[in-house]
Amino acid sequence: MTDETKSFGIRQGEVAADLPPTFDASLYYIGRIRTPWKRREECPKNARESDAVCTIELDQRWAEGLKGVESCTHLVVLYWMDRSRRDLVLQAPRHYGEQRGTFALRSPARPNPIALSIVRLHRLEDAKLEVIGLDCLDGTPLLDLKPYFPSTDAVPDAVVGWHAARKR
Amino acid sequence: MTDETKSFGIRQGEVAADLPPTFDASLYYIGRIRTPWKRREECPKNARESDAVCTIELDQRWAEGLKGVESCTHLVVLYWMDRSRRDLVLQAPRHYGEQRGTFALRSPARPNPIALSIVRLHRLEDAKLEVIGLDCLDGTPLLDLKPYFPSTDAVPDAVVGWHAARKR
Numbered sequence: 001m002t003d004e005t006k007s008f009g010i011r012q013g014e015v016a017a018d019l020p021p022t023f024d025a026s027l028y029y030i031g032r033i034r035t036p037w038k039r040r041e042e043c044p045k046n047a048r049e050s051d052a053v054c055t056i057e058l059d060q061r062w063a064e065g066l067k068g069v070e071s072c073t074h075l076v077v078l079y080w081m082d083r084s085r086r087d088l089v090l091q092a093p094r095h096y097g098e099q100r101g102t103f104a105l106r107s108p109a110r111p112n113p114i115a116l117s118i119v120r121l122h123r124l125e126d127a128k129l130e131v132i133g134l135d136c137l138d139g140t141p142l143l144d145l146k147p148y149f150p151s152t153d154a155v156p157d158a159v160v161g162w163h164a165a166r167k168r
Numbered sequence: 169m170t171d172e173t174k175s176f177g178i179r180q181g182e183v184a185a186d187l188p189p190t191f192d193a194s195l196y197y198i199g200r201i202r203t204p205w206k207r208r209e210e211c212p213k214n215a216r217e218s219d220a221v222c223t224i225e226l227d228q229r230w231a232e233g234l235k236g237v238e239s240c241t242h243l244v245v246l247y248w249m250d251r252s253r254r255d256l257v258l259q260a261p262r263h264y265g266e267q268r269g270t271f272a273l274r275s276p277a278r279p280n281p282i283a284l285s286i287v288r289l290h291r292l293e294d295a296k297l298e299v300i301g302l303d304c305l306d307g308t309p310l311l312d313l314k315p316y317f318p319s320t321d322a323v324p325d326a327v328v329g330w331h332a333a334r335k336r
Contacts (some may be wrong), residue, residue, distance in 0.1 A: 017229050018194070024309065025248055026191035030279050048319060058271075061185050062279060065257040068272030071329025075220060075271075076281055078246075080193055089233040103226075103243075103313040104236030111198050112311045114246055114282065118321055132319075141192065142282045145271040147328045152214060152301075153286055154322040160315045161239025 009085075013092035015101040016085075019111075031058040031127075031140035031142035033079055034135055044135045045095070049107040050054075051122065053122055056129040056142060063127040070124045070127035077117045077134065096166070118148055177253075179269040181260030182208045184253075187214040187279075198248065199226040199295075201247055203302055212262070212303045221290055224297040224310060231295040234313075238292045242316035249276035264334070268334035272330065286316055 010016060034055040035041045044050040056077065058066065069075070088109045092099045102110050117131035129145075178184060202223040204213045212218040224245065226234065237243070256277045260267045270278050287301035299315075 013250075015232060017232070021311070023194035025195040025250065026196060027193040027280050028188050028254075029192040046256065061188070062187070062257060062270075064183060065270040065278075066272070067258060067267070067269035068330045070268060071333075072272065072327070073329075074282060074323050075324035078280070086196075088228055090235060095212040097234070101235035101237060102230075102233035104234070104240065104315055106317070108312055110233075110312060111196050112246070116244060116246075116284065116314065118323055123169035131298060138198055144278060144282055146274055146284065147272055147331075148323060148326045149274070149328055149331070150324050150326045154324045154326065155242050155286055156318050156322045156324055158316045158318045158322070159240070160317055161241075162236045163315075163317070165239075 011092055013090065014088055015090035016087040017089045018089050027080065027143060029080065029141040030062050030144070031056060033134060033136055033142055035136060035138045035139040038138050040137065043137060046135060050135060051132060053130050053132055054134040056145070058129070058132060058142065060126040060127055060133065066124065066127065067123070069145065069147070072121055072147045073132065075119050075121055076146040076148050076153070077119050077131070077142070078144040079115050079136060080143055081113035081115050082141055084108040084110070084113040086111050086113060112144060171298040175215050178261055181258065182256055184255040185257045185260035187255050195311060197248065197309035197311070199224060199228050199312055201302060201304055201308040203304060203306045206306050207307065210230060211305060214262065214303060218303060219300060221298050221300055222302040224299060224313070226297070226310065230297055234295065237289070237291040237313065237315070240289055240315045243286050243287050243289055243299065244314040244316050244321070245299070246312040247304060248311055249264070249281035249283050252278070252281040254279050254281060268330065282311060284332065
């Protein structure tokens with residue numbers, strides 16, 4: 001497909017795939033994320049830019065699942081970017097300009113718009129977690145919480161080459 | 169709920185929630201993960217225990233999305249633990265013994281069985297990625313690939329308190 005065949009709503013340099021005809025698995029929303037940001041333009045460009053305390057409200061159905069979480073300093077948060085298009089394979093983010101593949105970007109637009117943030121646990125009470133390190137819209141659906149293990153999750157010397165080259 | 173009311177298939181110390189009546193969102197499998205492990209007992213207990221090179225086979229539909237991925241040393245891999253039960257809130261993993269909440273564990277049994285691994289990219293050719301750092305069953309469905317940014321994803325001094333206490 002070339003840019004000329006793209007439908008309305010795709011920026012120059014973006015390319016969409018045909019979505020598969022059927023889905024393969026399904027998700028439950030297990031809670032909601034409360035943040036100070038009501039519109040996309042208000043969200044910090046990345047989570048390290050903000051010290052805002054956000055609140056994860058877990059549904060009561062799952063509240064017992066938090067036993068032991070209070071002992072974690074950091075958590076992996078998975079959430080659902082429910083307003084994102086899912087067919088883009090090549091994207092040209094405004095702040096980068098250049099065209100790159102969806103899987104080389106953290107853009108919310110992807111076949112399965114699951115976002116991942118590492119957050120610092122600030123406070124846990126009942127089924128509410130106050131955390132630092134989120135940058136999503138208020139009301140974003142929660143999918144999962146996991147303990148962050150530095151032994152397997154922290155790779156301080158990892159490099160995203162295209163991004164490093166950009167900063168030089 | 170007490171242990172006495174638990175249905176068949178739950179170990180002592182495990183507690184299940186009633187699953188919600190409906191799903192909220194749906195997923196596409198975007199590829200498959202090829203590993204040397206055909207049965208659960210064969211899988212390494214965690215990915216750092218194995219140097220095995222595994223292959224991620226991305227569907228051709230999404231292949232263009234890999235543009236730029238070759239410049240990444242490490243990737244976030246999200247995949248679907250399609251054989252896991254989804255209703256457990258408290259679990260008693262055999263190797264830990266003690267009962268803990270699902271969200272304090274990396275167990276595949278969780279409301280949305282999305283697993284997360286950080287892998288080292290060994291080789292990328294066409295729509296196949298050879299990576300090091302996976303511990304899942306052969307044939308596991310792939311959900312997403314993301315570039316690993318140490319600036320937001322690496323927290324070397326994070327602590328999982330219950331786990332640290334165990335090792336002392």
